[in-house]
Amino acid sequence: MGKKILMKGNEAVAEAAIRAGCKYFFGYPITPQNEIPEYMSRELPKRGGVYLQAEAEFAAANMLYGAAGSGVRVMTSSSSPGISLMAEGISYMIGAQLPCVIVNMVRGGPGLGNIAPAQSDYMQAVKGMCHGDVHLIVLAPSSVQEAVDLMYDAFDMADLYRNPVLLLGDGMIGQMMEPVEFKESTNKNLPPKTWATTGTRNSPDGKRRIINSLSIEPEDLENLNIEIQKKYKTIVEKEIRYEEYKMSKDLDIIFASYGTTSRIVKYVIKKLEEEGIKAGLIRPITLWPFPEKIFENWAENSKAKFFLTVEMSAGQMIEDVKLSINGKKPVYFYGRTGGMVPEPKEIIDYAKSLLKK
Amino acid sequence: MHEEIIMAGFGGQGVMLLGKFISEAAMEEGKEVSWLPSYGPEMRGGTANCHVIVSDEPIASPIITESSILIAMNRPSLEKFEKTLKKDGILFMNSSIIDIEPSRKDIRVYKVPLNEIANRLGSQKIINMIMAGALIAVTKIVSLETMKNVFEENLTGSKAKFIDLNIKSMDEGINYIKNNYNI
Numbered sequence: 001m002g003k004k005i006l007m008k009g010n011e012a013v014a015e016a017a018i019r020a021g022c023k024y025f026f027g028y029p030i031t032p033q034n035e036i037p038e039y040m041s042r043e044l045p046k047r048g049g050v051y052l053q054a055e056a057e058f059a060a061a062n063m064l065y066g067a068a069g070s071g072v073r074v075m076t077s078s079s080s081p082g083i084s085l086m087a088e089g090i091s092y093m094i095g096a097q098l099p100c101v102i103v104n105m106v107r108g109g110p111g112l113g114n115i116a117p118a119q120s121d122y123m124q125a126v127k128g129m130c131h132g133d134v135h136l137i138v139l140a141p142s143s144v145q146e147a148v149d150l151m152y153d154a155f156d157m158a159d160l161y162r163n164p165v166l167l168l169g170d171g172m173i174g175q176m177m178e179p180v181e182f183k184e185s186t187n188k189n190l191p192p193k194t195w196a197t198t199g200t201r202n203s204p205d206g207k208r209r210i211i212n213s214l215s216i217e218p219e220d221l222e223n224l225n226i227e228i229q230k231k232y233k234t235i236v237e238k239e240i241r242y243e244e245y246k247m248s249k250d251l252d253i254i255f256a257s258y259g260t261t262s263r264i265v266k267y268v269i270k271k272l273e274e275e276g277i278k279a280g281l282i283r284p285i286t287l288w289p290f291p292e293k294i295f296e297n298w299a300e301n302s303k304a305k306f307f308l309t310v311e312m313s314a315g316q317m318i319e320d321v322k323l324s325i326n327g328k329k330p331v332y333f334y335g336r337t338g339g340m341v342p343e344p345k346e347i348i349d350y351a352k353s354l355l356k357k
Numbered sequence: 358m359h360e361e362i363i364m365a366g367f368g369g370q371g372v373m374l375l376g377k378f379i380s381e382a383a384m385e386e387g388k389e390v391s392w393l394p395s396y397g398p399e400m401r402g403g404t405a406n407c408h409v410i411v412s413d414e415p416i417a418s419p420i421i422t423e424s425s426i427l428i429a430m431n432r433p434s435l436e437k438f439e440k441t442l443k444k445d446g447i448l449f450m451n452s453s454i455i456d457i458e459p460s461r462k463d464i465r466v467y468k469v470p471l472n473e474i475a476n477r478l479g480s481q482k483i484i485n486m487i488m489a490g491a492l493i494a495v496t497k498i499v500s501l502e503t504m505k506n507v508f509e510e511n512l513t514g515s516k517a518k519f520i521d522l523n524i525k526s527m528d529e530g531i532n533y534i535k536n537n538y539n540i
Binding site: 004115171172176178263264266267341343345 | 381384389390393396416417418419420422
């Protein structure tokens with residue numbers, strides 16, 4: 001670890017990507033993530049990489065596909081509407097089993113929406129990004145340092161599982177400055193990319209490689225699906241991450257929250273504590289795979305009256321919380337939309353009103 | 358220590374940079390810090406603000422709902438954010454251009470005529486650093502020495518010539534407080 005420096009989330013994510021070995025960046029500008037392409041355009045060419053501004057987001061996604069096929073580390077970043085435009089290309093990458101890292105600094109929706117922070121793309125990220133039976137590994141940082149650390153892991157996971165990995169932040173994570181420290185590089189031992197199109201002279205068996213996301217024969221396509229689902233099963237077994245904050249058996253309330261909102265919830269928990277109300281937080285760090293078991297365990301082993309999910313959306317992660325808890329406790333929701341950030345007092349008042357029920 | 362500071366003004370008055378420099382200095386002194394900007398389609402003459410938290414403890418939410426310190430560089434900022442101040446909170450206001458009195462009576466108020474002082478120094482671009490001096494004189498949130506280091510780290514190359522002016526501006530802010538208030 002180096003010296004602590006004060007850095008904007010967006011710039012820190014870009015720096016982490018370069019240190020993690022990212023060599024190609026393709027993207028198209030959109031607020032509130034513009035500091036990522038800006039930083040990449042300035043720094044990547046100096047450090048042995050290529051920055052290319054695409055003519056649109058769907059072009060960027062297909063440039064990613066091509067570059068990822070050659071086995072180098074590639075990434076793009078965008079914000080909500082831009083990610084929607086990339087969806088087709090992302091499905092192709094999953095079909096062709098190509099690694100890449102995508103950053104979504106979410107802004108208020110729907111449509112062009114606005115540029116304020118939001119968490120309204122949860123469903124898109126973890127369930128409905130694109131066509132086909134697909135998943136992205138979805139990582140949700142709650143601080144600039146965590147965003148940096150997760151970027152290294154994102155590149156490693158993408159290579160290990162040959163699947164796109166999505167870092168799901170929001171406008172606030174992108175825009176705020178916090179102290180960060182950078183590791184020099186990733187250190188995982190990863191399998192060689194023998195599938196990459198590096199030319200017959202470079203391939204171990206001297207044969208050409210074909211990267212394709214089209215399998216006309218249903219049998220072939222089913223086999224591909226089986227292979228992909230097997231991979232997803234391994235990811236579910238190995239990669240689930242979460243944080244438990246002030247969790248214990250004798251709580252009154254268990255909060256569920258991720259990313260920026262989880263920080264507001266931590267403040268809420270401290271305030272409730274001052275009033276004698278005991279609350280804890282389960283913060284999923286991987287949104288897919290979702291930490292189902294930890295929710296189920298606490299639903300079974302805690303005296304808490306209910307779960308309260310807090311999001312900057314109309315209620316999206318709450319569905320995964322409910323599925324995990326499977327009716328063992330009531331699950332309530334508090335959220336704001338359109339780029340509005342929930343204030344601690346609103347959450348505190350709502351939590352207290354539920355306790356009186 | 359735990360200070361939650363809202364810094365607000367017109368775009369171009371340098372509140373974002375003021376927040377960044379204070380955050381950086383506090384970080385160098387081993388504090389936990391966060392700097393959260395208002396962002397958007399803003400421009401010179403529009404409004405801008407940032408939330409800066411400096412604390413001995415890890416920072417939960419970077420969003421300030423109750424501030425301990427407010428720096429108001431113009432009248433709209435005072436009107437908008439005065440209500441966020443805690444009881445006994447500290448208000449620094451740019452008395453050169455704010456032509457109203459604060460409505461709160463339960464806060465400490467420091468009026469600094471930033472633009473007049475800046476005129477004397479020959480540059481309007483450094484009103485933010487005059488305010489930094491006032492802030493440091495009253496709250497000791499960071500040391501003068503660390504701020505000087507921050508200037509040196511940030512103002513390099515063609516900007517290095519501005520280091521002295523920034524230090525001088527900060528000193529002027531400190532002197533103004535010392536000469537006009539009992540601290």
